Amino acid sequence: MQNNNLTVYYQCNMTKKDHITVYVLASFLAAAVVYLFYHLIIISVVLGLFLGYFLEKIYAQSTITKRQKKLLLEFRDFLENMSVAANAGDVEYKAILSARNALKQVYDDDADIIIEINNIINQYENGGRKLTDLFMDFANRSQLEDVKSFATIFSVIEGKSNNFGAIINQTYNIIGDKIEITEEIETAITSSKSETYTMLCMPIIIVIFMSALGSGFMDSLFTTTVGHIVATxxxxxxxxxxxIAVKAINIKV
Known part of the structure; x- marks a missing residue:
């Protein structure tokens, strides 16, 4: 029997309470920023509530991306342990069991990869489902290209190849190298991300500083039509x- 309670990793798993909390905080932050430019409470609240919707969506998407990245690293460890087991002579299902047992020494039982591999084992043993179908289901729910690639390769070699160990080892090397390159790129642009976010904060800091000068220095911006147009x-x-900055620094390999 198929387990319908498994995680769909390309969908947000935030609760309704989490969504509301993030929206309220995002709206408050957006309203505060808008107020710096207009000094009009009504406009600040309206725009804050409007912009808060989009900021909440951005945050929700970031949680999806973060979980998928975490799952991908866990999947790499699964492949590594499966490759070791296959090289030692284990084939297909036995290699999966060995990899699962090795992973349990590193990850808690509630780790996504442990849950997924446990489901594959249980569905294979008790549900009569093919390993190929189970890996394909995992790949579709993860929406990770590397998991899809492995599932496709496994569907070709399951029960049909005497070179199971060599193929799994080569698959791990290719996917592992790709993930490693991705990590290196992300590490390299970490400083650029920090600089980008700092630059994005500069306009706000400048407006706060100029407003703090007093003596009506910014009155024309807050009280005249031309000032409101400039602020807009x-x-x-x-x-x-x-x-643009957020899209530019989110590089996909």
Whole structure:
């Protein structure tokens, strides 16, 4: 029998309470930023609630990406242990069992990869399902290209190849190298991400600093029509810069 309670990793697993909490905090932050440019409470609240919706969506997507990255690293460890077992002479199901047992020495029982491999083992033993179908189901729910690649390769060699160990080892080397390169790239751009976020904060810091000078230095920006137009343009440019910067630093390999 198929387990319908398994995680779909390309969907957000935040609770309704989490979504509301993030939305409220994001709206408050957005309203505070808008207020710096307009000094009008009503406009700040309205725009804050509007922008908070999009900020909450961005945060929710980031939780999906973070969990998928974590799952991918765990899957790499599974492949490594499966490769070791296959090289030692274990084939297919026995190699999966050996890899699962090795992973349990590193990960807790509630780790995603442990849950997934346990499900594959249980469905194979008690549900009469093929290993190929189970790995394909895992791949579809993860929406990770490397997991899909492995599932496709496994479907070709299951019960049909005498070179199971060599093929699994080669598959691990290719996928492992790709993941390692991705990690190296992300490490290399970490400093760039920090610099980007710092630059995004600079306009806000400048407005706060200029407002703190007092003596009506910023009154024309907050009280005149021309000032509101300038503030709107500045805020639009700031929002556009934020979107472009976030997309630019999220590199996919």
């Amino acid at each position: 343009v500045a805020l639009a440019l700031f929002a556009a810069s934020f979107v």
